[in-house]
Amino acid sequence: MTKGKPKKKSKGSPSKSTSSSTLFTKSNLIFLVVIAIAGIIAFLPVIHGEFLNYDDELYITQNQALTGFDLPALFSGYIGNQYSPVAMSIMAFEIKLLGLQPGGLKLISIMLHLLNGLLAFVFVKKLIRRDAIALLVSALFTVHTLQVESVAWLTASMKIGTYSLFSLASLISYLNFRQGNQRVQYILSLMYFLLAGLCKEQAVVLPLLLMLIDYFQGRKWFSRPALLEKVPFFIIALGIGLATMRVAGDMRGTGTALPYSMLERLLFACMAFANYAWKELLPVHLSTYYIYPPQGEIPGYYYATPFFVLAVLWLLYYTWRKGWKLYFFGIAFFVVNIVLTLFSQIFSVRDVIMADRYVYLSSIGFFLCLVQLISNIADTKNWNKKSVYLAMGVYALLLTGLTWQRSRVWHDTITMFSDAIDYRNAKGYKGATPTIALPYSNRGLAKKRAGDLEGAMADYNAAIQANPGYPTGFLNRGNLYFLQKKPDLAIKDQNRAIELDPNNYLAYANRGAALASAGQYDQALTDFNKSLSLQPNFQDGLSNRALTYYTMGNNQAALNDVEQYLRINPGDANMQAFRQEIMAKMQ
Structure with a gap:
C-alpha cells in the first residue's frame, strides 16, 4: 500500500497488490449492502x-407535458428555465x-441515490x-448530510440525480474503454x-473529467x-452550453436585481467554495435557502475566503x-464539478449564495482525497489500518444520523422554508435581506392551503417588507384578500404585482377574478383575455372566464372556454358538470 512519502513518485497511487481485480468480491458485496441499508435509514x-x-409545481405537478407523458413536448421546448428533457421524461x-x-416518487429518488x-x-x-x-468513498457519498x-427535493432529484447517474456511467465506460480499448465502451461513454x-x-x-482520468x-x-478522442465530447458539450445560454433569467427571481458589485460577487463565490469544502467535512449550520447578507453587513470571515481559494x-x-x-x-x-455554479454566482447573481445540491457529484473528489x-x-x-477504517465507518454512522435528522426538514413547504x-x-442581520421574500411568500402560500390564514397574511406582509419589489408577495397577498x-x-395588490411584472399572467x-366578484365583468374579461x-x-383563467361569460349570459362563449379547458384536463368532473349545465341552458 502506498505510504505517501515524498520520495514516492506518486503519492496515493493505487497499489494493485492490495486489492482484488474482481469488482464485486463477497466482502465488497457485504459492505455495499451495509452501505445501502445505512442509506435507506x-x-x-x-x-x-x-x-x-x-419548483415542484412548476416542473412536476403542474407540468402538463410531464404529467400527461407528452414526450414530444418535453423535448421540443423549455420548461421553466431549464432544458432537461431526459430527466423530465x-x-x-x-x-x-x-x-x-x-x-x-421519493422512494424512487432514494433508490436512484443508492444506485x-x-x-x-x-x-x-x-x-x-x-x-x-472505494467502499469508504461510496459510504460517505451515500449517507452524507449535504x-x-x-434526494428529498423531487425537482432537484429529477435533474441532479439523473445527470449524476449518467455522468458516472459515462466515466465508468470511459475507464472500461481505456482498460480494454473496446470501441463500444467509448460509444457508451459518449x-x-x-x-x-x-x-x-x-x-x-x-x-x-475524462482528461483528468487520462492524467491520473x-x-x-x-x-x-x-x-x-475528446472532440465528440466537446461538440456535445458545446451543444449543451448553447442550449443553456438560450434560457434567459431565473424563473424564481425576486423581481429586484441584487445590489452587489462585481467584487462582492467574487467574494460570495469564494465564500461559497470555502463553505462547500467545510460542510463536506462537517455538515452543520445547513440551510434550505442560503441568503445573501445585507449591504454593509458582509461578515468578516467572507474576506478570508479568497485566500482559501x-x-x-x-x-x-x-x-x-x-x-x-x-x-x-x-x-x-x-x-x-462546481466551477460553473461559482461562475454563475459571479455573472448572474442567484437568489441564494450557495446550495447543497451543487456539490452532489463533486463530493466524490473530496471524499477520495x-x-x-x-x-x-x-x-x-504506523497506525492499525483496520482501526482507522473502523473510525471512518463510525464517522459515516454519525453522518447517517445527521442525514436522518436533516431529511425531516424537507418534509413539506412549511418545514423547509421555516x-x-x-x-x-x-445570523442577526440588522439590514434588509430581499431574497428572504421568497421563503416567506412560499411558506405563506403553504399556510393558506393548510387553513392558517392569519399565519399566511403575516408571512406575506413579511415578504413585502423584506422586498417591496417582489411581485409574488403582492400576488399572493392579493389572493388572500380575495379569499x-x-x-x-x-x-x-394585483395592480402592484402587474406594475412590477407586466407579463405576469397570474x-x-x-x-380579473377580483373584478368579477365586484360585479365589474367587462374589466374582468379584459384581464382574463390578457392572462390567456x-x-x-x-x-384557472379559462374556468374563470367561462364563469364570467356564463354570468353575463354569453353561454356560447362560456361553452367554448369549458370545451378548451376539458381538452387540457378531460377528467375534471366539476367542469364536465358545468358543461352540462351550460348546454341545458342553451336548449
Missing part, C-alpha cells in the same frame, strides 16, 4: 414528505407508473483499484454523456490521440509538481 423520513412549493415515466404520489452510491464505488474501484478506499437536498447533458447542464464539464493513468492527455489553487499546483496524482485528481474533480489522506497518515504513523427563515434570523372577500384590497387572472394571451392553456 438515513433518508427514510424523505418517503413521508410532500411536494414542495419550490424519466419523471414522466415514474408518474405514469406510480401516479402523482410524492411518497412513491449513484454504487456507481461511485465502481468508478473509484476501477480508477484506483483499492477496495477499502446530499439531502438532492451516449451516457449526451443523456447526462439532457438531464442537467452541469454535465457540460465531463470532457474535462499516466497518459499524455494533450497528445493528438487523446485530444481527438488561492490555497486550493496552490495545492493543485503543488500536487501536480510532486506527482501526487490521486490528490490532484480528487481536488480537480471537486473543483471542476479525505480517505486517501487519512490512509497515508495512518501509514506514516428552516430558511430561522437560518436568516440566526377574505376584500376585493378592493385584492385589486390593489396577476391578470387574479385581478400570455398563457393560453391556463386552466
Whole structure:
C-alpha cells in the first residue's frame, strides 16, 4: 500500500497488490449492502414528505407535458428555465407508473441515490483499484448530510440525480474503454454523456473529467490521440452550453436585481467554495435557502475566503509538481464539478449564495482525497489500518444520523422554508435581506392551503417588507384578500404585482377574478383575455372566464372556454358538470 512519502513518485497511487481485480468480491458485496441499508435509514423520513412549493409545481405537478407523458413536448421546448428533457421524461415515466404520489416518487429518488452510491464505488474501484478506499468513498457519498437536498427535493432529484447517474456511467465506460480499448465502451461513454447533458447542464464539464482520468493513468492527455478522442465530447458539450445560454433569467427571481458589485460577487463565490469544502467535512449550520447578507453587513470571515481559494489553487499546483496524482485528481474533480455554479454566482447573481445540491457529484473528489489522506497518515504513523477504517465507518454512522435528522426538514413547504427563515434570523442581520421574500411568500402560500390564514397574511406582509419589489408577495397577498372577500384590497395588490411584472399572467387572472366578484365583468374579461394571451392553456383563467361569460349570459362563449379547458384536463368532473349545465341552458 502506498505510504505517501515524498520520495514516492506518486503519492496515493493505487497499489494493485492490495486489492482484488474482481469488482464485486463477497466482502465488497457485504459492505455495499451495509452501505445501502445505512442509506435507506438515513433518508427514510424523505418517503413521508410532500411536494414542495419550490419548483415542484412548476416542473412536476403542474407540468402538463410531464404529467400527461407528452414526450414530444418535453423535448421540443423549455420548461421553466431549464432544458432537461431526459430527466423530465424519466419523471414522466415514474408518474405514469406510480401516479402523482410524492411518497412513491421519493422512494424512487432514494433508490436512484443508492444506485449513484454504487456507481461511485465502481468508478473509484476501477480508477484506483483499492477496495477499502472505494467502499469508504461510496459510504460517505451515500449517507452524507449535504446530499439531502438532492434526494428529498423531487425537482432537484429529477435533474441532479439523473445527470449524476449518467455522468458516472459515462466515466465508468470511459475507464472500461481505456482498460480494454473496446470501441463500444467509448460509444457508451459518449451516449451516457449526451443523456447526462439532457438531464442537467452541469454535465457540460465531463470532457474535462475524462482528461483528468487520462492524467491520473499516466497518459499524455494533450497528445493528438487523446485530444481527438475528446472532440465528440466537446461538440456535445458545446451543444449543451448553447442550449443553456438560450434560457434567459431565473424563473424564481425576486423581481429586484441584487445590489452587489462585481467584487462582492467574487467574494460570495469564494465564500461559497470555502463553505462547500467545510460542510463536506462537517455538515452543520445547513440551510434550505442560503441568503445573501445585507449591504454593509458582509461578515468578516467572507474576506478570508479568497485566500482559501488561492490555497486550493496552490495545492493543485503543488500536487501536480510532486506527482501526487490521486490528490490532484480528487481536488480537480471537486473543483471542476462546481466551477460553473461559482461562475454563475459571479455573472448572474442567484437568489441564494450557495446550495447543497451543487456539490452532489463533486463530493466524490473530496471524499477520495479525505480517505486517501487519512490512509497515508495512518501509514506514516504506523497506525492499525483496520482501526482507522473502523473510525471512518463510525464517522459515516454519525453522518447517517445527521442525514436522518436533516431529511425531516424537507418534509413539506412549511418545514423547509421555516428552516430558511430561522437560518436568516440566526445570523442577526440588522439590514434588509430581499431574497428572504421568497421563503416567506412560499411558506405563506403553504399556510393558506393548510387553513392558517392569519399565519399566511403575516408571512406575506413579511415578504413585502423584506422586498417591496417582489411581485409574488403582492400576488399572493392579493389572493388572500380575495379569499377574505376584500376585493378592493385584492385589486390593489394585483395592480402592484402587474406594475412590477407586466407579463405576469397570474396577476391578470387574479385581478380579473377580483373584478368579477365586484360585479365589474367587462374589466374582468379584459384581464382574463390578457392572462390567456400570455398563457393560453391556463386552466384557472379559462374556468374563470367561462364563469364570467356564463354570468353575463354569453353561454356560447362560456361553452367554448369549458370545451378548451376539458381538452387540457378531460377528467375534471366539476367542469364536465358545468358543461352540462351550460348546454341545458342553451336548449
